[in-house]
Every structure is written in structure tokens, then in C-alpha cells.
Amino acid sequence: MSDVAPISIAFAAMPITLTINGHERRLSVEPWVTLLDLLREREDLTGSKKGCDHGQCGACTVLVDGRRMNSCLKLAVSLDGASITTIEGLAEGDRLDPLQQAFMDHDAFQCGYCTPGQICSAKGLLNEGRARTRDEVREMMSGNLCRCGAYTNIVDAVMQVLESRGQIKEAAE
């Protein structure tokens, strides 16, 4: 085992710049730190959740330059210069994002642990502009597990926002 160098010597922390929820942050990060752990453990942004750490549940979904991503699968150092939006950055002051309000109105959660990931994922879905029917929303929201089983309410919430944005396709296909 003598050929294994102590890790702190082999890799020094690297400087990166991230824009997190609109704030520019100059950070010094070891290369093995994931975006999720950076947010939760070092930036005190615990809204992004860890449900598996393996890209299997979607609880850690955030928006990276507007695209939804599993932050547990991204090493922070690979994102130098990127703009990150987490659940904490969706509302503008007291004005909730329409998705946040719709999730409350449709009771689209119980324990709430998957919720930030669901909402960020739905935000990414809206940005993609691909989902126009219930079935498409169900399919394209399937990267986000909800063990409390709030799925039908989640679809209702997302559909309401799609509808209000005129992105809906009439059911008849």
C-alpha cells in the first residue's frame, strides 16, 4: 500500500467560480467533492437532497445553466464558471415560482424530501419545452422518485403550470 500517496498531497484544492442562485462564489474545492456535497455541506444550501448519491433517485436535482442535473453525479470542479440554481433560488423574494405554488395547492408531496428535486426537475422540464401532455410529463418526470407516492399530484401541479403557460396540447391524440 506504500505506493498510495496521502490524498491531500496528491491533489490540492482547486479554485473555481460558481454562480449559485445569482451570487458569484469563488471557492476552493478538492476535486473529489460533488456539487451536491458542496451545496449541502459547505454552502449550507440543504434544499438539494441526497437520496442515493448514485444518480438513481433525482432528489439532488438542480439546474446547471438552466438544465436539470443530478448534482450527486457532478464533481464541482468540472463546473467552473457554471450558473447553478437550487430550490432556494427559485422564488424571487417572497414571490414563489409558479411550480412551488402549484406543488402546495395540489399537495404534491408528503414528507417533502423529494420535493426540491421534483420542482427543479419540473423547472428543467419546462425549460426543455418538450412535455405537452400528462403522459409526457409522467414519462419525463420519471427520473425523480417519490417514495411517499405523490406522483398523481405532482403531475397535476406540473400540468397546471404548463397550462398557465399555454404549453399544453389537447388530450386528443
Add this chain to the structure above:
Amino acid sequence: MNVLQNVGIGSAINRVDGLQKVTGRARYAAEHPVPGLLHGVIVSGAIPKGRIVTLEDSEARAVPGVVEVLSHKNRPHVAWFDRSHKDMVAPPGSPFKALYDDKILFSGQPIALVIAESFEVARYAASLVRASYEVEPHNTDFHKAQAERFMPSKKRDTYHPPKNRGDADAAFAAAPVKVSAEYHLATEHHNPMEMHASTVVWEGDGSLTVFDKTQGPQNVRDYLAGVFGMSASTIRVMNPFVGGAFGSGLRPQYQVYLAVMAARMLQRSVRVVMTRQQMFTHGHRPEALQSVQLGAERDGTMTAIRNSATTSTSRYENNMEDVVIWGMMNYACENAAGEYAIAPVDTATSTDMRAPGAATGMTFFEMAVDELAYAAGIDPLEFRLKNYSETDQMNGTPFTSKALREAYAEGAEAFGWSRRSQAPRSMKEGRELVGWGVATGMWDAMFSKTSASARLSANGHLEVASAASDIGTGTYTVMTQAAADTLGLPVEQIAVRLGDSSLPKAPVEGGSWMAASVGAAVQLACRSVAEKLLSAAAKMQNSPLAGASMEAVRFSGGRIALRDDPARGVAITEVMRASGTDVIAVEETASAGISGMISQMRKSRNTHSAIFVEVRVDEELGVVRVTRVVNAVAAGRIINPKTARSQILGGVVMGISMALHEESMTDHRYGRFMNHNYAEYHVPVNADIHDIQVIFVDEPDPEVTPLGVKGLGEIGIVGTAAAVANAIFHATGKRVRALPITIDKLVDDTVAP
């Protein structure tokens, strides 16, 4: 003029903790910031049974940033006696004590805790801890374990033995129509989205604040006090938000034990979070085998029930469930015999998971009832109605209420059951076989002694508090509504505190008793505040309420007014001001025995449900889609139709999951659950779940609990898997008697005519 919205019991207000949840401000166990926090990563053992011979941690210790490696070799003292390690819901036996000695009892058992200045360093160093073992023979094959099937002399206190009636053997032998079937349920793991985690804050004076993922903060507090010989007053356990649990948080899990052990040893704050893989190394729904034999007359009158089951437990504790009693209670049948035992395997002890016992036993019973209905050539819904019982057949007692007949009727109507054709494989559409199935659900309507405090301030702000938990079940909202109902205050003026062991005593959140129990406690406390207010109001000069009794007044819109003449009244803040009162603070306890609950022994208390399911089965591929579910629930009074509906939706999704997806697969050579992650342990995703309609049947029941509430946490799952399985039979003509019904079991011979 603003129209006052009714926010009391019965109104569908939004979940009051919703804003915190959608903004990411709700903090769960691993999310409370603490300066100077250390991170612990658990090292899991590699063998199912035997002993640790060597444990090599020098490489781990050499990693810069590592503070300590805890193992059985260097752990600080913990209590010797088993009883000091027993939590309030522990089954009989000898509880698992992490790092206690060199013995290995199950695969994945924690063998060390690496503590470091950062999570990443701890995780890396944990990978460098090496152990060697002396392996002993083990068995994790439940079918083999049947040879060791036994009934423990010391039973779990929640266990209800079946009570036999008539002569089931003779009746079964004589029955002209009969079925006999063996059913199997795979082990399931709760897998709440939040992994078990604890943040232990070292307060400097030796006292601890522990943020834990638990369904019972006072259970964890008392457990830690016993294990570490601490005074309970020096431990405060907090769980303001819990990311699901479904039973996995009833007992304290080993991460809290390890985190507290490390914090006390190092005199620093420590956080320990399990990995998803480690979520498969503690409680799980027991694997089950059930044998159901049913007999009937040719006209479909049930004459014989023989119901026998075995569930799995560990070698060190005897976990038991009520598996066989449900069908014996529910059906009118003169002869019934039940029999139940457990069988040990070398895994961690099984534990309660959503509707323990009933989710297994009622599901299989309802699958057998479907078989019997078909054997008698009768529509399965009609068959159930024919054998309907108004009374609890096993205990010979009436129910406080049982609106199951109404649930069948309303569910069938909403589903369109009358359009069903009886023959299997008769409803094909395109490439898909369509099947409709029905089943019955049943659970207990329990009540547990609970205390709550209420504190009204001069500005009309009310705080209600109890050491209850909200695991997604809506306890915050229920407490708010119970308070609003009693004192007529708007939601914005009510604050709820829960999830804190220092608050008034409450039971663990489980068994579906929380809403009924804490709701009643809050109501009592608020009523006591109301009485004090009224007596102060009556003493005001020229009081319009002078001499008025509690019955004569109404608390509404922040005022106390005469029922008969609502214009005559006073504002609550005015009463506080006039009487010079800064605060009214009370604490009350709701226990069984208050208001009409004396009949606890003489009547049965249960929730019921009727579940209707449509499946579509791709005949070539064996893919099953559950396209429609109607679940009609009779559960007494509904506190909040919105959050109540969500509870049932969640139960239904887990029931579909039980029917089609969930299975912890063991490689018996290693005695280990191999699919220990979310990619291989399947739970439904959004695309798996289609239409679900929830109906609450009107069921006024002033007797069952003080608020007439029966609870909803479990009933949604019970019977759902049976309805799916029965629908699959109707679609395919194939009875699959082992859950989950995976594709391999269906393609086996669905194609062959």
C-alpha cells in the same frame, strides 16, 4: 368585509408546512448546521455470520483529516444489559448493539465508524478499513428456515393471537366448493427517500441535542439514555422534518447510536448518514409464507376458513405481526381457524412496515377470496357482499362503525364495476389484456395516550405543541386544524411545534393513531384555554357573555360570541387585554377512556376499504400497467380531505409497488441483499402510476376516538396488492401467488393457451 374561511376539522386547507418544503427551508436530520462538525462514515461488515478476527484501521487513521476510527476494539462503554438497549417498540429478544463485540449477526452489520473533518475524507478512509473474519454457517433462505418455525413463549405486546371458532377442518373437508393456496411475499425494505441520519450536537456541558430521523423523538431519547447511562434530561432529540419512514424510524437505528457514541468520546459534534446501501442493513418487512384454505356452499356462502402464516425474524429478536386475523374478523363464516409462527434467518430483525401484518395477511386472504369466488362461479364483489359481516366475526364484538358496504357500493359505482365480464381473458383491447379486480382492506383504528400544550398570547397568537412526529403524514396540519376548530383562530395565528422530545409526551408516529390521538390532545388543551377565556370574558364590564356556558358560545374569527346572537361577543385579544393576561398556558392529556371510549374492550375499532383496480397486460412482453385504481375508504371523520387523500394515494402506490415491483433479493451464499440500491430495488416511478381515485365514505363514528377520527396511514396499502393480483388473474387467467408479480412469472406461460 372578509369572509372567514373555515379552517377547522373537515376543511381541505393546504399543508401548513408546505411553504418550508417547497422552498427547501425544511431541514431534515442531516441538514442542521453545526460549527466544527465531524463526519462519520459507517464501515459495513462483509459476512452474514461469524466473528471479526482482525480489524485493520492504521491505513484509515493515516489519512490526513481522520480523527478516530471506532470499532469493538476501542469503543467507549455502553450498557451491558439487553434491557438497557431496548427501545419502547422493541420486540422480545436481545437487541443489536453496534460495535459491542466481535460477533457478526447479519450481513452489512456496522463494524467500524470512521470519523473525519470532512465527509469525503471519512468516506475515503472508510474504504481503507480492512477486516478478516471467521465465518460460521448461516441461513438466509426463508423456505429452509421453515424447519425452525416456532412460536416464542414471550410474545410481542402488540400481537393478537387468532381466536378460532367452529370446526374449520371438518367444514373445509365437507365444503362442496373449496380452494387451497400457498402464497409468498418477498422481503421489502422501507426505503424512505431520506436515508437514516443523525446530527449530534455536543453542547459542551455533556448534554446532547440530537437531530435524528425517527418516528419517535422520545423513544430515541429514552433509548440513548439507557444505552449510554445518561439522564434523559441531558438529551434532546429533534425531528422537525422526517423524509418518510413508513416504519423504518419506529426503532432507533444504529447510526444514531454510533453518532452519539462518537460525539461523547470525542466531545465534539458528529453527523452520521447511512448510504442507500446501508438502508438495506436494518429493519424490513418480513418475508412471509401464507397458506389459505377456504370452503363454501355452492351458492357462495363461506363455510370454512383456515389461515396459516409464517413471517421472518432474526436470530436475536422475535418480531411478530398480526397476519392471519384479518380475514377471520371480516367475513361471516361459522368455522375459522388461524395459526401463525415465525422463523429465524440470519439477517437484521424484520420490523414494522406500513400496515404490518395486514398488508401481508389481508392481501393474501383477499387473493384467496377471489379464487373462491371464481370456484363458486360468482362475481367477486357479489361474493364479498354475500359473506358480509356487520360484526367482528373473530372477536364476536360489534364495530364502532363499519361502512364497508357503502365503500363497496361507492367504489364499484365510480369504477364502473357493473360493466365487468366475469370470464378471465374476456376484456382484450388491442395487444393488451384488460383485467378488473377487487379486494377489501382493513386496519385498526387505534388511539394512544398523548399530551399537548397550548399557549395563547395577548396578541391572539396560539402555539400548540406535542412531542409527536410528522413523517409526511400531515401532523402539523392536523394539529393546526384541531386548534383552529376549537378556538376559531385563523391558521396564520397558530403555530405548531412538534418533533422535539422536550415537548409534552406523545407516542411514536405509527399504527395510524397519530391524527386521532394528538388531534384529541390538542383539542383538549385548546378547550381548556377556551374555558379560561370565557370565564375571563364573562367578568368583563357589561360583558355580553356574562353567565354564558361553553355550550352557549362559539369561538370563531378570533371572537367569542353567543351562538344564538353572534353579534354579541368580544374579541379574544380584547379579553386578554381587559383581564390583564399576558398568556394562557395549559397542558392536557388525552387518554383512552375519555369521551365515549369506555367501550374499548366491548367493540372493535377498524377502518375498512374497497379497492378496485384495472390492469392492462401486454401478453407477449408480460408488462403490467395499473391503469386505474379506485380506493373507497371508510375511516370515520376526515380531518383534512386534501392531506387525507394524499395518505391514501401514497398507500395505493406502495400497494401497487408491493404487487409488481418490490423485492429484496438475497444471494444466499453471502446472505446479503444484493439489489441494495434504487436502481435494482424497484419502487414505482411517475410513469408507473396512472389514475388513482380516492373516495371517503361517510362514516360518522363518535365512539371510536374522541374526534371520531380513525387514521389513514396504513389503510391505503392494505388490499391494494390483492386487487392488482386479482385483476391480473382476470386479465390473463393466471394466478400468480408470489408477490411481486414480475414479468418473468407472467411470461412463463401467458402466451401458451
